[in-house]
Amino acid sequence: MLKVLKTIAGIICVLFLLSPSIAFAASEPSVSDCLENKEKCGETAQTTKDSKDQSESAHDFVSAWDYVKVVIAFIFVIALLYGVLKFVNKRNHGLQAHKLVQNLGGTNLGNNRSVQVVKVGERVLVVGVGQNVELLTQITDNEEREKLLREYNELGSSETYKTLLPTFLEKRKRTQKDFKTEFQSRLQEMKNERSELLNKMERKNGDNE
Structure with a gap:
């Protein structure tokens, strides 16, 4: 029984470790770059803003997905525990049936x-x-x-x-x-x-x- 519980705990850890993580990085231009090329500085700033917006949107999406995964994992664990307990109970009754x-x-x-x-x-x-x-x-x-x-x-x-x-x-x-x-x-x-x-x-x- 202890071995089964350890297996279930391992499955939960694997599910959490496999959660997707999305990261966006954009290098911001320095002051000298902006002085030399103002147009490039403006385009880079706009790109950085768009990247931040996409990153925030992706972060919200990942959070919602993590929540769904937790619910699915919880349901899976409950179903697995129910199946294990039912199997053990049935096995015990099978052993008891052979007792004098x-x-x-x-x-x-x-x-x-x-x-x-x-x-x-x-x-x-x-x-x-x-x-x-x-x-x-x-x-x-x-x-x-x-x-x-x-x-x-x-x-x-x-x-x-x-x-x-x-x-x-x-x-x-x-x-x-x-x-x-x-x-x-x-x-x-x-x-x-x-x-x-x-x-x-x-x-x-x-x-x-």
């Missing part, structure tokens, strides 16, 4: 605790990292698993999981909450049925007596 254990990203929970998404072989695991590492769950839904991997490969950044992971955990938490509510409701129904059955048996025994 791959950290896909995670989210920080504070107090040195975090939740990480880890790809182990073909399995995608959600683990909690704190004083120890604990397996929270395994993403078994193929559609959800493929979606996470696809978005990770497309965006090329673990920042995605700062959004996707909380959403997944919230969904799982909501599912567990719904299951708990349903379980408690079913348990209450069973208690009511049992109580009603006991009442019927007591009434039946009372009628028999």
